[in-house]
Amino acid sequence: MDLLKDLEFRGLIHQITDHEGLEKVLSEESIKLYCGFDPTADSLHIGNLLQIVTLRRFQLAGHSPVALVGGATGLIGDPSGKANERTLNSADVVVQFTEKIRNQLARFLDFEHPENPATIANNYDWIGSLDVISFLRDVGKSFGLNYMLAKDSVQSRLDAGISFTEFSYMILQSYDFLKLYETQGVRLQIGGSDQWGNITAGLELIRKSVEDSKAFGLTAPLVTKADGTKFGKTESGTIWLDREKVSPYEFYQFWINTDDRDVMKFIKCFTFLSKDEIEAIERDMVEAPEKRTAQKRLAEEVTTFVHGEDALKQAIKISEALFSGSIGDLTGEEIREGFKDVPSVEVSGSEQPTLVDLLVQGKISPSKRQAREDISNGAIYINGERIQELDFVVSNEHRIEDAYMVIRRGKKKYYLVTFI
Numbered sequence: 300m301d302l303l304k305d306l307e308f309r310g311l312i313h314q315i316t317d318h319e320g321l322e323k324v325l326s327e328e329s330i331k332l333y334c335g336f337d338p339t340a341d342s343l344h345i346g347n348l349l350q351i352v353t354l355r356r357f358q359l360a361g362h363s364p365v366a367l368v369g370g371a372t373g374l375i376g377d378p379s380g381k382a383n384e385r386t387l388n389s390a391d392v393v394v395q396f397t398e399k400i401r402n403q404l405a406r407f408l409d410f411e412h413p414e415n416p417a418t419i420a421n422n423y424d425w426i427g428s429l430d431v432i433s434f435l436r437d438v439g440k441s442f443g444l445n446y447m448l449a450k451d452s453v454q455s456r457l458d459a460g461i462s463f464t465e466f467s468y469m470i471l472q473s474y475d476f477l478k479l480y481e482t483q484g485v486r487l488q489i490g491g492s493d494q495w496g497n498i499t500a501g502l503e504l505i506r507k508s509v510e511d512s513k514a515f516g517l518t519a520p521l522v523t524k525a526d527g528t529k530f531g532k533t534e535s536g537t538i539w540l541d542r543e544k545v546s547p548y549e550f551y552q553f554w555i556n557t558d559d560r561d562v563m564k565f566i567k568c569f570t571f572l573s574k575d576e577i578e579a580i581e582r583d584m585v586e587a588p589e590k591r592t593a594q595k596r597l598a599e600e601v602t603t604f605v606h607g608e609d610a611l612k613q614a615i616k617i618s619e620a621l622f623s624g625s626i627g628d629l630t631g632e633e634i635r636e637g638f639k640d641v642p643s644v645e646v647s648g649s650e651q652p653t654l655v656d657l658l659v660q661g662k663i664s665p666s667k668r669q670a671r672e673d674i675s676n677g678a679i680y681i682n683g684e685r686i687q688e689l690d691f692v693v694s695n696e697h698r699i700e701d702a703y704m705v706i707r708r709g710k711k712k713y714y715l716v717t718f719i
Contacts, residue, residue, distance in 0.1 A: 301322070301325070301326060302356070302357065303315075303318070303321065303322050303325065305356070305574070306353075306356070306519075308574055309568055310520065310564065310567055310568065311349075311353060311520075311567075312517065312518075312519065313492040313495075313518045313520045314495055314516075315515070315516070315517045316502060316515050316516040316517075317515055320513070321487065321515045321517070324486070325360075325362070329361050329363065329415055330362050330363070330487060331363045331364075331365055331483060331484050331486060331487075332357055332362060332364055332365065332485060332487035332488065332489060333364065333366070333420070333476075333479055333485050333488055334350045334351075334354055334364070334365075334366065334367065334489045334490055335367040335368075335369050335372070335422075335472065335475065335488075335490070336350075336366065336367065336369065336404065337368075337369035337372055337373040338368060338369060338370065338396030338397040339373060340396060340539075341395065341396050341400075341541070342399065342400070342539045342540055342541035342544055343400055343403050343404075343539070343541075344531055344539045345531045345538045345540065346530070346531045347540070348601075348605070349491070349522060349568055349569065350490065350491065351366075351404070351407050351408075352407075352568070352569055352604075353519060354366065354407075354408060354417070354489070355407060355408060355571075358408060358417055361415055362415060363416065363417065364408055364417045364418075365418050365419070365420055365479060365483065365485055366404040366408060366417065366418075366420070367419075367420045367421070367422060367475060367479070368397050368400050368401050368404070368419065368421050368422075369397075369475075370393065370397045370422060371421075371422045371426035371427055371471065372422055372468060372472060372475070373388070373397065374387065374390060375387075375464055375465065375468050375471060376464065387464075397421060401419055401421070403541070404419060406605075407604070407605075418483075420479065420483075422475045422478075425474075425475075426474065426475075438470055438473075438474050438504070439470060441503070441504050441507045441508070442469075442470055442504075447466070447469060447500075450469065450496035450497075450500065451493075451495075451496055452469065453466065453469070453496075468497070469500050470500070472497045472500070472501060473497065473501035473503070473504040474501075474504065475501070476488050476498075476501030476502070476504065476505060476514070477501065477505050477508055477509075480505050480509065481509065485514075486513065486514050486515060487514065487515045487516070487517060488501060488502075488514075488515075488517075489516075489517045489518070489519070490518055490519075491518060491519060491520075491521050492518045492521050493521060494518060495516070495518050498516035498518065499516055502514055502516055522568065524561055525558055525560035525561050526558060526560075538550065538553050540605055542606060542610070546639060547610035547611070547614045548613065548614045548617045548618070548633075548637055549636070549639065550601075550602055550606065550614070551598050551602045551611065551614035551615070551618065552598075552614075552618070554594070554597050554598035554601050554602065555591075555594050555595065555597075555618070556594070557594050557597060557598075559588060562593040562597055563581055563593060565597055566593060566596065566597050566600075569597070569600070569601050570596075570597065570600040570601065570604075571600070571604075572596075572600065580592060580593050580596055599611060599615075613633060616628075616629070616633065617629065617633050617636060617637040620633075620637070621637060624683035624707075625683050626682040626683040626699075626705045627682040627683060627684070627699065630699075630700065631702055631703055634700075634703045634705065635703075638705060638713060638715040641715050642662070642663075642713075642714050642715070643714065643715040643716070643717060644657075644661035644662070644715075644716055645716075645718075645719050646660070646717070646719070648701075648719055651693060651694050651695070652692070653690065653691065653693070654670075654674060654681075654686060654688075654691040654692070655667055655670045655671060655674070655689065657693055657706075658670040658673065658674075658679070661706070661714055661716060663708055663712075664708070673708060674687055674688070674689055674691070675687065675689065678708055679706065679707070680706065681693070681704060681705070681706055682704060682705055683705075683707070701718065702717060703715065703717060703718070704716040704718070
């Protein structure tokens with residue numbers, strides 16, 4: 300299956316400027332393409348993952364991806380998809396964000412490939428030194444005001460208001476495409492459907508600036524969820540690609556909990572499984588949906604791509620321990636990951652409290668009377684082991700790595716005890 304047909308099968312093509320022309324070029328030669336990532340935070344998130352995976356698909360098909368980090372445009376703010384003006388970060392913060400995102404992108408693309416290596420660019424390298432007069436004369440003159448006002452990214456903001464700063468973003472992104480076309484031979488820009496106006500503006504600038512030029516634009520649909528909630532958001536917040544912000548276990552759990560209505564779409568979008576493999580998974584899902592085979596495969600594939608094989612094994616180990624109640628089999632690090640968001644209580648490391656006192660101190664049971672009832676009724680577990688002794692003393696032997704203990708009350712209420 301050729302690349303564009305594969306993207307179509309996966310539902311990853313929303314718009315292409317010249318489908319037939321791009322298909323011909325991709326089949327006849329290796330090209331360079333780029334996608335931009337503005338450093339608006341110190342990590343990319345799974346909203347960016349679709350474009351990262353798409354760049355990787357092009358590289359696997361023999362083409363050379365350029366990951367552009369917007370060190371300059373990150374100082375401006377893209378109005379696309381935004382209802383209000385974005386708060387701007389300071390220059391030094393954007394520099395820090397830029398470096399972190401550069402390092403993240405280096406994990407996902409092959410920069411050592413002997414034939415079509417990926418590269419990283421920073422648009423501050425050419426925009427940072429651009430003076431106002433040159434910008435207005437050489438770039439701004441190519442953009443008609445009516446043309447810019449007609450773009451959705453601008454049109455949608457006219458009533459609420461848009462500053463000249465964000466209004467100029469389209470021109471700067473267009474200039475990126477022109478510079479990459481001229482200096483690196485980049486012929487294709489990809490992005491989400493909200494970037495269509497910026498991409499086509501860049502193509503127009505190339506057409507006006509370079510004789511006999513031929514460049515292309517391709518956008519993918521924005522990822523949505525069947526239940527109407529925003530993709531990439533959970534009760535605890537954004538799903539980041541940085542393991543320090545969202546642990547591999549949490550990342551794995553996000554995918555394993557995918558709705559049945561979304562799972563096959565996500566497998567097509569976010570994994571590198573072949574069409575035959577995907578269709579086999581879909582058949583298994585129809586025949587035995589209760590096994591959640593599709594969700595498991597999705598979580599395995601995406602977690603491995605983002606965090607690696609070892610992180611996947613750890614995430615699965617934590618998940619299985621929580622399901623079986625075998626908490627004592629976990630390491631301290633795994634305890635921290637698996638119980639990051641549960642209620643916690645700190646206890647002095649020198650203390651060896653009774654279980655009744657610990658339940659009250661940690662607000663696990665509201666009173667000593669209730670604590671005794673909970674223990675007598677078999678509702679209290681320490682590290683997965685049921686405790687029913689009313690005079691039970693929590694000693695050092697019940698600590699995991701001398702630092703942690705997990706108490707469960709009932710079927711699902713977990714509490715983390717940390718000894719300090």
